[in-house]
Amino acid sequence: MTSPPDVAIIGAGIVGCALASFLAEAGASVLLVERDAVAAGASGRNSGIVQHPMDPVLLSLFTETVAHYRDLAAHGFELPAEPQGLLLVAEEEQALARELATIRSGYPELAAEPLAPGEPARLEPALAPDLPGVRLHTGYAVPPAGATAAFAARALAAGARLRIGATAALAPGGLAVGGEHVPAGAVVVAAGPWTSELIDPTGRWRPIAPRWGVNVEVRLAEPPRHAFEEVGIDEVVAQAGDAPPLFSLVTAGGASSLGSTFLPAQPDAAALAPVLHAHGARFVPALADTPIASVRACARPLSSDGRPLLGRAPGHDGVYVASGHGPWGISLGPASARVVADLVLGREPALSRAFDPARFGSIA
Ligand SMILES: Cc1cc2nc3c(=O)[nH]c(=O)nc-3n(C[C@H](O)[C@H](O)[C@H](O)COP(=O)(O)OP(=O)(O)OC[C@H]3O[C@@H](n4cnc5c(N)ncnc54)[C@H](O)[C@@H]3O)c2cc1C
DSSP states (O other): OOSOOSEEEEOOSHHHHHHHHHHHHTTOOEEEEESSOTTOSHHHHSOOEEOOOSOTTTHHHHHHHHHHHHTOGGGTOOOOSSOOOEEEEOSSHHHHHHHHHHHHHHOGGGOOEEEOTTHHHHHOTTSOTTOOEEEESOOEEOOTTHHHHHHHHHHHHTTOEEEESOOEEEETTEEEETTEEEEOSEEEEOOGGGHHHHHOTTSSOOOEEEEEEEEEEEOOSSOOSSEEEESOHHHHHHOSSOOOOOOEEEEETTEEEEEOOOBSSOOOHHHHHHHHHHHHHTTOGGGGGSOOOEEEEEEEEEETTSSOEEEEOTTOSSEEEEEOBGGGHHHHHHHHHHHHHHHHTTOOOOOOGGGOGGGGOOOO
């Protein structure tokens, strides 16, 4: 490090890596500090689906993110040309009917198509024969770490510096990194579930909490084309305590990611893997005969109202927050990063108040 960076970023997940790209390409000198590895957190261990967030406030972030992903081909990430489609499934038809009504009234662009019991299995033979479903026009399956690795490569190509294996904390006028003071013109905290504690080490300001997910990777003999998701994610995400696992299966490059849990504390992933496997086999019977290839766990950065925190950090000068995407960070993170990059660069975007970090109160 020869001269102080204009901007220091904490966290090399999808948000931090995209931010580093946008800022460096705009001519800022950028230092990205990561304590572990690029995509070491949820950005490398997610289910790998880029999908409509089903919240009108988040929709423009999703649309813009898809456009950013189209620009990553030169850095090794290809978004499929068309969404593969998302099949919502449930063991009870009533739950699907409620979901269908909500989606049809709120999101006509998803072209929700009801499927009577047995129809989903005709579309996707991997599914249990009598399940009902709803088909949605969304869902690009991608390798879980693909976009984050590509943004990291793009940031480096644009001149950003990456410091791996270094734990950062806020310090007056910059960062403290392993006992060393690193001055910076501005700091962005993009540290996923660990963001709140970096902004307020006293523990009083805690708008972002971890929500742990365990995923199992399998290689099915006949992998499906659609992504599958059991209805009920909103209810499960809203539960403060331990929630039951919710089935999802996303296939990219022959590997299927079978999920997932939504737990407030770090779980014993090895113990939960057989539970997920058995739950998944109710929807995809071939899972019962398909060995688990690997198991991964990580925490979603879930905000108290389910929407990200993008903007100035309360209680600090020159510090910004970009985090809190919960279950949707791969689908929204790059557009959020663009919004925060513009703010840091003084371009003053029309920031939605729905994302203002100050909505969760100030820090004394
Ligand atoms: C099981 C599971 C499945 C998911 N599936 C999907 C999906 O299919 N589609 C989708 O859109 N989203 C999905 N998500 C959500 C998505 O993965 C997250 O919202 C997103 O990856 C968060 O990105 P981030 O950059 O904010 O944080 P993270 O990826 O958590 O990155 C933060 C980084 O900050 C680093 N860090 C933290 N503290 C410090 C420090 N003090 N110093 C230095 N570095 C630090 C961490 O090591 C980490 O690398 C899923 C999440 C989980 C858990």
